[in-house]
Each structure stands twice: as structure tokens, then as C-alpha cells.
Amino acid sequence: MPRLAAPLTESQIRALEPRATRYSVADGNGLVIEVMTTGTKVWRFRYSLNGKRQPLATIGDYRMISLRVARAKAQKYAEMVAQGISPVATARRDRGAEVKADVLREAAELYMATEMAGKSDEYRRTTRRALHKDVLPAIGGMAIKAVTAQDVVDICERIKSRGSPKMALHTRNVIKRLYEYLIARQLAASNPAEVVPARSIATFDSRTRVLSGDEMGEMLYSIEASSIRRPLKLALHLLVLTMVRKSDLVESTWGEFDLDNALWRISAARLKKDADQLVHLPQQAVTMLRELHRTRASRTFVFPSVRGNDQPIAKSTLNQAVKALGLQVEHFVLHDFRRTASAHLREITEHAERDKTSAQSRQNASRDEPANDAAARRRIAQRWADFVEAQLDAARKRAGGAA
Known part of the structure; x- marks a missing residue:
């Protein structure tokens, strides 16, 4: 029986470097990978027949045969050996078939x-x-x-x-x-x-790019299912829900939020404007912010840098996170979230009520906004969040059906 060996991983195999003489590393079940002095890596099968160790049977070039496929071949050859049959001829025929691995x-x-x-x-x-x-x-x-x-x-x-x-x-x-x-x-x-x-192939005017509901749902689901850090996932989701500028969100401080009243006041000084910006937070945003507050790593910033220097994350961090995901939504920039929200909100509010308050006017609300205006803005914020949540739920179902 072949001796037991710790199973290899693809990353371990890629990391194998050539030496002055060729050498082999075992994967188990008779499968070994031989590293040549040139750096070429070849799968081999080690076995004994009738009590005698036999020459290695060649499975093929690692560049053309994945670890999974090599293991399957080694298993097939081991079963042949158990029946007293040499796998050499079969391995030779298999290698002939592997020449086709150079096709796309x-x-x-x-x-x-x-x-x-x-x-x-x-x-x-x-x-x-x-x-x-x-x-x-x-x-x-x-x-x-x-x-x-x-x-x-x-x-x-x-x-x-x-x-x-x-x-x-x-x-x-x-x-x-x-x-x-x-x-x-x-x-x-x-x-x-x-x-x-x-x-x-495709060009989108940066001033007119609007995501469809399906695109928005697919993007949020991809972010949700990704391996990026949880705070960055929440930041991207909050960017959609609040419709603020990226810099306004990533530089936000806990002192700006009144979560009990679902309000976020961005100071005029930080905005370099004449008045504060009041953002009404939907229920979904409040829930996310409470999660961030429970697990906060900074007393000041909502999205602190991982360097621990009591600074917010860099403005480019969210762009880099989205780019790393390789999302299907092409020619998209994070600023498109605001334009997308404004476009969809117009349609949502027209269907919901005669109030034509737009997303932009909500963001420009002053400290002294009338109570009826505040109520209208809260309704709009919640309708938008519910719409976004519906798109995400639909994307989850599509992904579940395709699995």
C-alpha cells in the first residue's frame, strides 16, 4: 500500500521551486508531483505490483492537469493495481488524450x-x-x-x-x-x-449611468456573498441606502449620528457648506449602523483604518473593494449609486404619492426643516430602502435557483 502523505493544495504546488536536482512531493494514494530542475512539474503515480516496486507511471504535466484530475487518475490506477493490473499502458493512453488539454x-x-x-x-x-x-x-x-x-x-x-x-x-x-x-x-x-x-465594446456616459434594479440587486448580493471585511460590506450597502457622497460616508464620525431618532447630521464645516446636511436614516441603515457601533474599533470614526492610527479608511478603499470582486456590472463607479437612487426615487415617489421631493433635496435639508417636510423625507428614505432590499432579495433567490 502507498504510504500516507499529507494532501497537497494548489497553492503549495505552485510554490514548489526547482532545485539543483529534481525531487518529488507526495500527495497520497500513490500520487506524487515531480519538480524538474527547469521548474516543470509532472504528475507521477508510485505503486508496487506483485510485491515489487515498479517504475513511476507518468500521469502528465501539471500545467495541463489540475490537482483534482490528477487525484482521480491516481485513484483509477490504484484500483487497477489492486486487481493485479499494471496501469502503465492506460496511463500512456491517458497522456495521449491530455495533449488535447491545449485547447481552450x-x-x-x-x-x-x-x-x-x-x-x-x-x-x-x-x-x-x-x-x-x-x-x-x-x-x-x-x-x-x-x-x-x-x-x-x-x-x-x-x-x-x-x-x-x-x-x-x-x-x-x-x-x-x-x-x-x-x-x-x-x-x-x-x-x-x-x-x-x-x-x-461598451461605453457609458459617467453623467448618465443608472443601474437597473436587477444590476443593483446583483451587485449587493455579490458584495454580501464576498469575503471582504464586514465593515466594508456595510459601508457599500449604506452608500446605496443613504445616497450620500463616498467621502461623506467614509469620513463620518459617531458624534454625527442620532440612531434613536434615525438621523445623521453632517456638519457644514466638514462639508465646507453654509448649512448642515440632515440625512434621514431608514430602518435598514439604522440596523447596520448599530452593528457597526457594537463592534466599533474607534471611538471617533465609523469606518476606521485598520492601521489603528485613529483615522478613517482611505477614500479609495471602497473602490478597491468593489474592483477586487470582479463584479459583472461594468463601467460602474460608486458615484453612480447617487444617480441611480435619484432616478428610481422619482419613479417610486410618483407611484406612491404626489410629493415630488427628490433624493437631492432630501440631502440638502437644513436644520430648520418643517415637520411635514421631515415626515415626507423619512417616508421617501424608507421607501427607497425597501426598494433596495427587494432587489437584493430577488438576487438572492436567483442565485439560490442557479445553485
Whole structure:
């Protein structure tokens, strides 16, 4: 029986460096990975037959065979050995089949099994959907190195012809990330998607970009399901609910909030304006702020820097968090939340009541606003929060149905 070994991980395998002489590291069940002096890594199967140790059976190049696939092959060979059958001939035939791993379809499967393993469920779902719906049907049978920029453009144009420019750009980005992975694994020499400008596929005027309800829900669900720090998740959600500027939120202090009365007063001095800005907080925002207050790491700032220097997080932190998620919503900036809220609120308030108070006028409320105006603004804030919550709930259900 092969000796027991601690199972390897993909990250451990990637970290294996060449030495002056080649060496092997065991994964278990007879599976080992041999690291050559050139840095090439090859899967082998170690076994004994009729009581005698046999030469290693070669499974194949690590660049083309994932850990999961190598383990499956080792298990198959171990079962053959248990029956007294040498796996060498079978392994040789399998290696012949592995030559096909240089086609994009096989490479995409390797990408999903390794690089995507640690990503969120939603990120894996949207990536797999783009690959299987548009990329692989078009170029999946092509050799990795044969795919050109024109192939990428053709895929994107077909998607755009369906009236989905954002999906076209998302698909281009999926191909770009796939090839970045293949280049790192030495399976590709260049990236055909990198030379296709994003703006040649879809361009959005930064002054008119408005997220649809579905886009808003998908974005919030992706944030919710991600691995970013909880305070950053809440910050992004609060940015949607309160409709304030990013800097107003990230630099906020606990002294500005009256959570018992669901009010947030941003001082005129901080805003560099003539009057304070009064923000009426919906129930959902109050709940999030109470959670942040219970777990606060600073007596002053709502979103303190992790450096512990009693400063707020950098203004770029939320942008970086969103960018790291690789969200499907393309050509989006955080300021679009305010524009989106204003657009949807107009429709919501028109359906709900004759009060035409807009999101912007709510933000410009003064210290002495009339009581009836305050009540109207509270109603609008809560209607907006309920609308946002409905979009998030719908996205959760879609994700659950797709799982």
C-alpha cells in the first residue's frame, strides 16, 4: 500500500521551486508531483505490483492537469493495481488524450477547478455562465495559442447584437482573466483580450449611468456573498441606502449620528457648506449602523483604518473593494449609486404619492426643516430602502435557483 502523505493544495504546488536536482512531493494514494530542475512539474503515480516496486507511471504535466484530475487518475490506477493490473499502458493512453488539454475548453475547465476555487459562489457562477454561454461555443475547440483578438471582438459583437453591451464587456473581461491565468501557468504566451479596448465594446456616459434594479440587486448580493471585511460590506450597502457622497460616508464620525431618532447630521464645516446636511436614516441603515457601533474599533470614526492610527479608511478603499470582486456590472463607479437612487426615487415617489421631493433635496435639508417636510423625507428614505432590499432579495433567490 502507498504510504500516507499529507494532501497537497494548489497553492503549495505552485510554490514548489526547482532545485539543483529534481525531487518529488507526495500527495497520497500513490500520487506524487515531480519538480524538474527547469521548474516543470509532472504528475507521477508510485505503486508496487506483485510485491515489487515498479517504475513511476507518468500521469502528465501539471500545467495541463489540475490537482483534482490528477487525484482521480491516481485513484483509477490504484484500483487497477489492486486487481493485479499494471496501469502503465492506460496511463500512456491517458497522456495521449491530455495533449488535447491545449485547447481552450480544457484550459477553461482547469481554470474553473483551480483559480476559481477560492472565489465567491456568485463570482464563479457569473464566470462559468459567460464561458459556457458565449465563449466556449465559439472558440472552445480552438488551440489556446490560436485565439486572436478578432475572435474576442466577434464574441463581444454577437453579445452586443442581443442588446447586452454590459454582458459583452463582462465576457471580454472573463476571457482576459482566463488568459492571464494561462500565461502564469505557461500555457499561453499572449492575451488576445488585453488588446481589445474596453471602450470599443461598451461605453457609458459617467453623467448618465443608472443601474437597473436587477444590476443593483446583483451587485449587493455579490458584495454580501464576498469575503471582504464586514465593515466594508456595510459601508457599500449604506452608500446605496443613504445616497450620500463616498467621502461623506467614509469620513463620518459617531458624534454625527442620532440612531434613536434615525438621523445623521453632517456638519457644514466638514462639508465646507453654509448649512448642515440632515440625512434621514431608514430602518435598514439604522440596523447596520448599530452593528457597526457594537463592534466599533474607534471611538471617533465609523469606518476606521485598520492601521489603528485613529483615522478613517482611505477614500479609495471602497473602490478597491468593489474592483477586487470582479463584479459583472461594468463601467460602474460608486458615484453612480447617487444617480441611480435619484432616478428610481422619482419613479417610486410618483407611484406612491404626489410629493415630488427628490433624493437631492432630501440631502440638502437644513436644520430648520418643517415637520411635514421631515415626515415626507423619512417616508421617501424608507421607501427607497425597501426598494433596495427587494432587489437584493430577488438576487438572492436567483442565485439560490442557479445553485
